[in-house]
Amino acid sequence: MHKLIILTFSFSLLLIYKLNAQFKPLGLPFSKYYSSQDYVGGIQNWKITQSSEGLIYVANNFGLLEFDGTHWERYTLERGTKCRYVFINADGKIYVSGQGDFGYFIPNQNGIFEFISLANKLPASKRNFDETWRIYERNDEVIFCTFEDIFIFNQKDEFVKNIDPEYDPESFHMVNHEVYVNQLETGLSVMGEDSLQLINGGEFFKNKTITSILPIANDQLLICTYNEGIYISSSQGFTEWSQQNKSFLQKAAINQAIRLNNGNIAIGTQNEGVAILNAKGDIDLHLNKGKGIENRTVLSLFEDIQGNLWLGHNNGISMIELNLPFTHANEQIELPGTGYDALLKNDTLYYGTNNGLYYKDIQRTDSRLYLVENSIGQVYSISNIGGETIMGHHNGAYSIRNGKAHLIAPIAGTWTFLELKNFPEYVLQGNYKGLALFKKTSKGLRFVRKLKGFNESSRVMQQDQDGYIWMTHGYKGVYRINLDDDLHSVTFKYYGIESGLPSTLLINVWRVNNRLIFTTEHGVYQYDKKSDRFIEDDYFNSLLGDDSQIMSLSEDPIGNVFYASMTDIGVLEKQSNRTYEKHTDIFNRLNLLLNDDLQNLITLEANQVLFAAKEGFIHFNNQLQKSVNHNFSAxxxxxxxxxxxxxxxxxxxxxxxxxxxxxxxxxxxxxxxxxxxxxxxxxxxxxxxxxxxxxxxxxxxxxxxxxxxxxxxxxxxxxxxxxxxxxxxxxxxxxxxxxxxxxxxxxxxxxxxxxTKVAYTIYFGLSIALLFVIFYAFEFHYKKKTEVLTEEKEKEINRIDSELKSSEQEIERLKNEKLKAKIEIQNKELATSTMHLINKNGFISHVKTNLNAIIKRSKNQEVQHEINKIIHNIDKNIASDNDWEHFSIHFDQVHGDFIKRLKDNYPNLSPQEMKLSAYLRMNLSTKEIAHLLNISVRGVEIARYRLRKKLILERAENLQEFILKY
CATH class of the missing domain: 2.60.40.10 (Immunoglobulins)
Structure with a gap:
């Protein structure tokens, strides 16, 4: 029995390994495209290489391009011609070739590249050549290949000799330190000391254009032709390689092929982008326009020191990150929308996005994606329940059969399904408004009823060993749900901050190593049954961080735990001693790419994970090389x-x-x-x-x-x-x-x-001179001391005199201020007197007016007579009022003898007009002047008119302004 268990376990491990070994990438590698506007150059890119420092160099139509990882820079050849090839030797010298020229770039004293032409060193008879397509280094020779001649220089940049082929070469290739030359008229030759010699069987390639020659195992050569496929050399001659893809390769038209570090062959084509073939000649990856790259024509290929594949297009440059264990399944493989959930069932992979449910056969490289009929819209989950594929959809629960979605129950917002341990024939469904019960039948899953007693949105659920269902809500907390025995309703208990949780936000429940853990806003927790509270999970917190905020987590069949948090993404790899080894750095490449609505990780098989992304899904193969220890320099x-x-x-x-x-x-x-x-x-x-x-x-x-x-x-x-x-x-x-x-x-x-030192020497000399000056200065100082004291006394006397003068000026100022204050007082008295006159005369005039009114109303003659006497006395009183004399005295004191000056200059003015002038000087209103003069307002106007006449004023002159300025 013990041996049977071991054999079963070993067989299971072998099966898992076999399945993983055969698992193919589910999407396309990450890539970056640089347009001609990005690198500010021509459209065609004929050759790509890299310096030992990691700088990328490209032979471009507009010259030599240099890329430092962020910025592009362009250097032109001496004649401004197209650059066809670039080669960097061990010393870092950058050789380039182009139309009618070849040479090298070398930095000047400021480090700026300058082009040195070597074509100028050719004999005069050989300088009229067209294109230089290749540059090779062999031993101590540098070889420049043109369509007419092959020019050979030594390491001192001296012209040594040239080889003149009988027929114009079609292409050149360096293999195992040998230069191979393809000529349509003869076939494939190898370059000797002074001529070309046809290789054994080389006539086979007569009238065939060879685009690449690659060395492979057992001294064999893999020879790629433009449109007649790929051949492999053998003792019997040349046979076709990758016959299964012959039609594709002929149609694609091969421009270049290179051997990758992992042994695969990358082929750049004229019409079909780039293809990656394995050692058997099968196409493992095919990228074309709209499917991983932006241009279908690939003129050149290069694998950099970090394992990235560079493509030189007919218009632009692409960088393909082949060395990463990630591929992206998105709209470029006809998968539209944001990823939410996925399921691998047998060889069929289902993708659930916000646009619907899609499926494909993963064992077929040419398999395309298909939309499941009736699934258009938001997909939340896809599950395998009792062998049946069940989809949780915004519109309800669906069964997937034969590429079509069949509605089981129109319960809006079906989040997820959970098979019940205590009731194995039943399935619990979580939806927008609570829970529903489904039953497994021979005809598939069937809706039973909506469960009573719980109405919270139930997206994340797990069942523990005791049969309790734990549901976590995004912002409310945790619910422990118990199904009643009749399966008609549920009871629940709520857990929040008072139950030991750090908050009620962003809590999720997951199953890891057959136990439940709860990820929260601040770390990982577990439920303690004895205290009926939540306590910190020290083990997982030590791995993930005390303050980690896990958004999604999934365990694969062999115990690896994949997770995505707010700060990092990673995997806890299960070790043989049941501990975990954490890896995070490689996942930094996924930053900002994952779905930030409902994050989800889906383990398809052991070491095979899908990350729900903003665009589709990202496949991670944990078996591929994850090392990121690339040596690079700033x-x-x-x-x-x-x-x-x-x-x-x-x-x-x-x-x-x-x-x-x-x-x-x-x-x-x-x-x-x-x-x-x-x-x-x-x-x-x-x-x-x-x-x-x-x-x-x-x-x-x-x-x-x-x-x-x-x-x-x-x-x-x-x-x-x-x-x-x-x-x-x-x-x-x-x-x-x-x-x-x-x-x-x-x-x-x-x-x-x-x-500077010279300046400090001068300072020292000046300091010595200064000492002598100071010595004599002291003597001079004492001699002058008496004179200074005398001068100071004189200054003190002058200061005292100055202070006395200042005191006299101050006294004069105070006197003036006193006079001004006196004038102010008089001005205030004058104003008070004036207002008194105005008020008194106004009151008397009012009384007089009232008396006149009584006379008019009274019919008694005696009364009228008495009142007239009173009015007469009033007029007499006003006429004999001596207030004017009092007023005029004060007025002249304030206004600089205004009345006197006016009377002297205009002696014909009447007393009444003099008063009017004074009141105008005081800027009184017409009404106020009427009260003072005991006349009507109309009378004041007439008086003003007469005054203007006597003052002989022009019509344009203002009387008021004249009086004020007088």
């Missing part, structure tokens, strides 16, 4: 002085021992004048995966204490630097949190002229 691209017109110091490249390098030699430390003590650094890191997430930190030694915080800034400027020696350090951190090798640049700020 580069200082440009150093500039911001205070100088000629600001460029260095472009970041150096020549040492005839080799190009980015490390600053000790003997090339620049000295910068103090007036240019503001310096600007530009830097980058040639790491293209998640390039927008690469961060940098920098440090200027001798100014700062250490590195800055990490940031996305790729420039740093320092101003007002003091004299001294400085070293600028910069390092990068990629998306996988790997830190690069640092880059440094040392420079010296020279002191200003007044802090």
């Amino acid at each position: 580069l200082i691209n440009k150093i500039q002085l911001t205070t100088s017109n000629d600001s460029l110091i260095l472009k970041g490249r150096y020549i040492k021992d005839q080799k190009i390098q980015f490390t600053q030699p000790k003997e090339e430390i620049p000295e910068i004048s103090f007036k240019n003590n503001a310096i600007h650094f530009s830097f980058s890191a040639p790491f293209v995966e998640g390039q927008n997430n690469t961060q940098y930190q920098y440090w200027l030694e001798n100014l700062e204490e250490g590195y800055s915080e990490w940031s996305n800034r790729m420039v740093k400027e320092y101003t007002n630097l003091k004299e001294g020696k400085y070293t600028f350090h910069v390092q990068a951190k990629n998306i996988y949190n790997q830190i690069s090798n640092p880059a440094t640049f040392t420079f010296i700020i020279s002191p200003p002229w007044y802090r």
Whole structure:
């Protein structure tokens, strides 16, 4: 029995391994497309290569392109011709070829690339050539291949010889340090010392265009032709390779093929994009326009040091991240919408999105996706229940059969289904408004009833060993639900903050290692049955973090736990000792890609996971290589002085021992004048995966204490630097949190002229001279001391005199202020007197008016007579009022003898007109003047008119203004 268990277990492991080994990618690899507008160059890209520092170089129609992981830069050939090929030798020298020219780029003293043409060294008879398509290095030779001649130079860039083929070459290939030449007239030859020799059986390729030759095992060659397929060499000659794809390869038209580091063959085609073939010649991956790449024509291929595949298109450049264990299933494989849930059932994979349910056969590479009929709309879940495929949909619960969705129950908002342990023939459904019961029958799942007693939205549910159902609500808390024995209703208990939970928000329940854990807003918790409370799960908190906020979690069949939190995504890999090993860095590539509505992880099989994404799903194969320990370096691209017109110091490249390098030699430390003590650094890191997430930190030694915080800034400027020696350090951190090798640049700020050694020598001499001056100054000081004391006394006397004069001026000022105060008092008395007159005369006039009214109403003559006497006395009183004399005295005192001056200048003015003038001077109103003069308002107007006449005023002159200014 024991042996049977071991055999069964071993067979299960073998089966799992076999299934995983055969699991194919479910989507397309991540990629990045650079248009001609991005790299500011021509459309065609003929060759791609990489320097030892990680910089990408591309032979482009407009010249040589350089990519540092973030920015593109272009360098033109001497004649501005198209660049057809680029080759970098071990010394970092960049050879390029183009139309009618070839040579190399080398940095000048400022690190700026300059093109050196070697075509000028050819004999005059050989300079008139057209295209140079290839450059190879063999032993100590550099070989430039044109359609007319093959030119050979030595390592000193000296022309050695040329080989003139009998027929114009069609293509050139370097294999195992041998140069192969394809000629339509003869076939395939190999280059000897002075001529071409047809290889054994080489005539087979007569009239065939060879585009690539690759070495494979057992000294065999894989020879790709443009439109006649691929051949493999053998002792019997050449036979077809990948016969199953012959028609495809002929139609596609092969432009180039390369051997990838994993042994697969990448083929770039004219019409069908790029295909990846395995060692058997089967197509493992095919990318075409609209299906992973943006252009169907691939002119060139290159695999970089990080395992990314670069494609040079007829219009643009693509970078395919083949080295990642992720593929993206999205609209480019005809899967539209945001991913929510998925299910692998046998070989059929179902994708549930907000647009509907889709399915495909994963064992067929050419299998397309199909939409399940009647499934259009929001899909929430897809489950295998008793062998039946059940879909939870916004419109209800559906059974999936034969590519069609059949409605089981129109319960709006079907979230999920849970098979009941205590009632195995029944299934619990969670929906927008509570719970419903379904039953497994021979005809499939059938709706039974809606359960009473619980009306909360039930999206996440798990059942524990005791049969309780735990439902977690997104913002309300946790519910423990118990089904009644008759399965008609439920009872529940609510758990919130008072039950030990840190909050009621973002709580989810998951099954891990056959027990329930609860992820919360602040860490992982478990239910303690004895205390009926929630307590922290120390083990998982130690793995995931005490303050982790897990949004989705799933355990695969072999115990690996995949999770996505608010801060990171990762996997806890189950170890043989039942512990977990945590991996997170590789998942940083998924940041900002996952569904942020309802996050979900779906384990399809052991080590096979789907992440619900904003666009479709992302497949993760945990069996593929996850190492992200790529060796890369930060580069200082440009150093500039911001205070100088000629600001460029260095472009970041150096020549040492005839080799190009980015490390600053000790003997090339620049000295910068103090007036240019503001310096600007530009830097980058040639790491293209998640390039927008690469961060940098920098440090200027001798100014700062250490590195800055990490940031996305790729420039740093320092101003007002003091004299001294400085070293600028910069390092990068990629998306996988790997830190690069640092880059440094040392420079010296020279002191200003007044802090140089010469200046200090002058200062010393001046100091000695100053001592002598001070000695004689003291003697002179004592001689002058008496004179100074005398002068000080005179100054003191003058100060006292000055103070006396100031006192006299102060006394005069106080007198003037006293006079002004007196005038103010008189002015106030005058105003008071005037107002008194106005009030008194107004009152008397009012009384007089009333008396006149009584006379008119009274018929008694005696009364009328007496009243007339009173009115007469009033008039007499007003006429004999001596207030005017009192008023005129004060008025002249205030207004500078106005009445006197007016009477002297205009002697014909009557007393009444003099009064009118005075009242106008006081700026009184017409009504107030009428009261004072005891006349009507109309009388005042007439008086003003007569006064204007006597004052001889023009019509345009204002009487009031004249009086005020007089």
